Amino acid sequence: MKNNILRGKILRLLADMYPDGIERTSLIGIYHAYEHVDDIDKSAAYLIDKGYCQKTETPHPYKTNMFITYYKITPKGIDLVEGNCEPDTGILVPLEA
Numbered sequence: 296m297k298n299n300i301l302r303g304k305i306l307r308l309l310a311d312m313y314p315d316g317i318e319r320t321s322l323i324g325i326y327h328a329y330e331h332v333d334d335i336d337k338s339a340a341y342l343i344d345k346g347y348c349q350k351t352e353t354p355h356p357y358k359t360n361m362f363i364t365y366y367k368i369t370p371k372g373i374d375l376v377e378g379n380c381e382p383d384t385g386i387l388v389p390l391e392a
Contacts, residue, residue: 301330302338303388309348309368310376316351316367339366341385347372 308325309317319339326335342348348368355361374380376388 297387298334298338298341299385299387300389301326301334302342302386305335305338305366306342306347306368306372306376306386307389307391309366310373313368313373316365319364319366322366342366342372345383345385347375347383347386 304326305322308322322339323332323335339348339350343350343366346369348366351365351367352362353365355363368376371380375383375386
């Protein structure tokens with residue numbers, strides 16, 4: 296899958312989960328059959344850098360020095376998914392099913 300398609304699918308998933316986010320391990324579990332973990336992480340990092348989603352890390356409840364990573368769509372990301380702003384050529388958002 297091309298990176299711009301994967302980014303769009305991730306963004307669509309985050310939009311569908313709004314106002315909640317998704318844990319990194321769940322995101323990887325959803326797309327791991329189609330993509331390498333590095334590609335999923337790079338696509339999420341791209342979306343963060345562009346301001347379409349945000350990343351938060353919280354301490355693991357019982358594992359010392361470990362964190363749980365969450366991704367959540369931003370209002371800018373929602374606008375992109377809904378077509379309320381200029382399209383981004385680096386992200387191909389799939390149509391709603």
